Amino acid sequence: MLTTTANQSPVVSFSDKKVLILDDMPDMRTTMRNQVQSLGVSNVSLASNVKEALNQIQQRSFDIIFCDYYLGEATDGQQFLEYLRTNNAISRATLFIMITAETGFNSVITAAECMPDDYLLKPFTGETLKLRLERLLERKTRLAAIDKLQDKGAWPEIIKACDEIIACKDKYIVDAMRIKGNALLMLHQIDAAILFYQNALKIREMPWAKLGLARALKFKGDGEQAGQLLEGLITENPRLLAAYDLLGKIHSESGDTEKALSVLDSACKIAPHSLARQRSIANLAESTGDFAKVDKALSVVVKQTKNSPLRDTKDYAKLCNALTETGELERAVSVIKEAKDHFKETTEMKFLAAYEAVAQSKLGNKDLAEKALELALTDDGSIPTEATSLALAKACLAQNKQELAFNILKAAVQNNPDSNKLQDDISAIFKDHGGADVAKQLIESSVKEVINLNNDAVQKARAGQYTEAAAMLTEAALRLPNNLQILSNAALSILMDVFTNGFDLTKFTRAKEFQDAVVAQNDQYPKLAEINAFQIKIQSKYRQEIGE
Incomplete structure (x- = not known):
């Protein structure tokens, strides 16, 4: 809580704060708890490792998290923060303070978007802690309304709130400017964002504004100018790692994987x-067939997330695939074995089993390969991801189950018919199983089948057979939940059916589900405008039935 004295200077009360202290050393946890309690904090929780801390964060919210950088395990405090931010596990209102005795700057630096609120260098006094917290909590209080809006993604309201602070010209004006620039980008107001960042840079040279301008130029499609700006920014600020990440993405999207790497x-x-960043390197290296580089990057990730909640099945699967490709089959099987000791969910086990089946087949372990493939092919009612489909197809081909592999890849192509990467991956799979012609035929026939289905449904809709068209496209959308054309046309045909043939809440809800699925994948998809317009017409026509 923040109050003011008679002369209006801020006074911070710590008594209502909920604090979490994460440190692997019992003595340090005790010392920190005593220092925090001396400030009047009574609600203090302790954690000795990442798993304990994450469990507590999942159960309750904290106002302040103190986290030691070196946690005595593979995962460090910075990686824990990266996980929390990426997964929105803590709100923006939570103060995250990194504590470190490390003097080497490279031990604590990270990309700008994953910076903690502050660093505390050990040893520090109780007075130092008090002054630091007062300053940080004053800032949090000033930006509290904006933080809440950011957690909700209420970008128009964020811009208004930022403008109020900017107009006041108080000491948090730069914070408000940074947030406003990002809000403009999130709203896809690219021209406004470019002008905003250019005006900010006229005030003074600010690295965050140059980075924001580069982001805006990239969104506008001017990757070349954005890249030039970032190269200059990196020269001026060689430790601004977010600039490297954005420049790498620009090179990757332009097809220059070598420069990106x-x-x-x-x-x-x-x-x-x-x-x-290590995962990004692995993904890029995999796309170029540099599996040795994939091994190097993901071996680091797997080692650093071992026995940690931050571990991910995809890291193990990609590492297994890389090792299989480089012929290190025993290591590949060992990686999957280690993963299976940690991941017990059905979908995770199926995903890993697909990669294991390929490695076991190449090792000549026929029985183990068949057992792994049987598990991978277990039908649990879920739609396999693209990565799982590719792994399953490779496993099937390794065991001469060509028809099954074809059906799996057919569904993958129909789910994402415009993905050049997927088509390249399929061509690579068939390199040893019939070659480019087989892959081309599979891709073309799969795409043609969906085009024909979509065209047939569109013709029915044009003929006024909205119910039949909606039924056809609904069945296809449920089977192909990532095909935006099918999803959007399914939503639109259902709405046409409802508008013409009478309100049906079940159908109307289904159309909204398909619409939401499109938005989740591409909120700028052209067909959305037409869908929104039809929804408005239905709401106007059936206002009483909808209950408005």
Whole structure:
């Protein structure tokens, strides 16, 4: 709670704060607890490792988290923060303070978007802690309304709130400017964002504003100018790692994977502990067939997340695939064995089993390969991801189950018919199983089948057979939940059916579900405008039935 004295200077009360202290050393936890309690805090929780801390965070919210950088295990405090931010596990109102005795800057630096609220260098006094917390909590209080709006994603309201602070010209004006710039980008107001950042840079040279301008230029489609701006920014601020990440993404999207990898490698030399960056390197290297580089990057990730809630099945699966491709089959099987000791969910086990089946087949372990494939093919009612489909197809082909592999890949293509990467991956799979012609035929026939289905449904709709068209496209959308054309046309045909043939809440709800699925994948998809317009017409026509 923040109050003021007679002369209006801020006075911070710590008594209502909920604090979590994460440190692997019992003595340090005790010392920190005593220091915090001396400030008047009574609600203090302790955690000795990441797992304990995450369990507590999942059960309750905290106002302040103190986290030691070195936790005595594979996962460090920075990686824990990266996980919390990426997964929205803590709100923006929560103060995250990193404590470290490390003097080397590269041990604590990370990308700008995953910076803690502050660092505390050990040893520190109780007075230092008090002054630091007062300053940080004053800032949090000033920005509290904006933080709540950011958690909700209420970007128009955020801009208004930021404008109020900017107009006041108080000491938090730069914070408000940074948040406003990001809000403009989130609203896809690209021209407004460009002008905003350009005006900010006229005030003075601010690295965050140059980074924001580069983001805006990239969104506008001017990757070349954005790249030039980022190269200059990196020269001026060689430790601004977010600039490396954005430049790497620009090179990757332009097809220059070699440059992208070079940029990310440079960032890793400065700060080697970012899990997200190592994963990005692995993904890029995999796309070029550099499986040795995939091995190097993901071996770091797997080691650093071992016995940690931050571990991910995809890391183990990709590492297994890389090792299988480089012929290190025993290591590949060992990686999957380690993963199976940690991941017990059915979908996770199926995903891992697909990769194991390929490795076991290449090792000549026929029985183990068949057993793994049988598990991977277990039908649990879920739609397999693209990565799972590719792994399943490889496993099937390794055991001469061509028809099954074809059906799996057919569904994958129909789910994402415009993905050049998927088509390249399929071509790579068939390199040893019939070659490019087989892959091309599979892709073309799969795409053609969906096009024909969609066209047939559209013709029925044009003929006024809205119910029949909606039924056809609904069945297809349920089978192909990532095909945006099918999803959007299904939503639209259902709405046409409802508008013409009478209100049906079940159908109307189904259309909304399909619409939401499109928005989740691409909120700028062209067909959404037409869907929204039809919803308005239905709400106007059936106002009484809807209950408005």
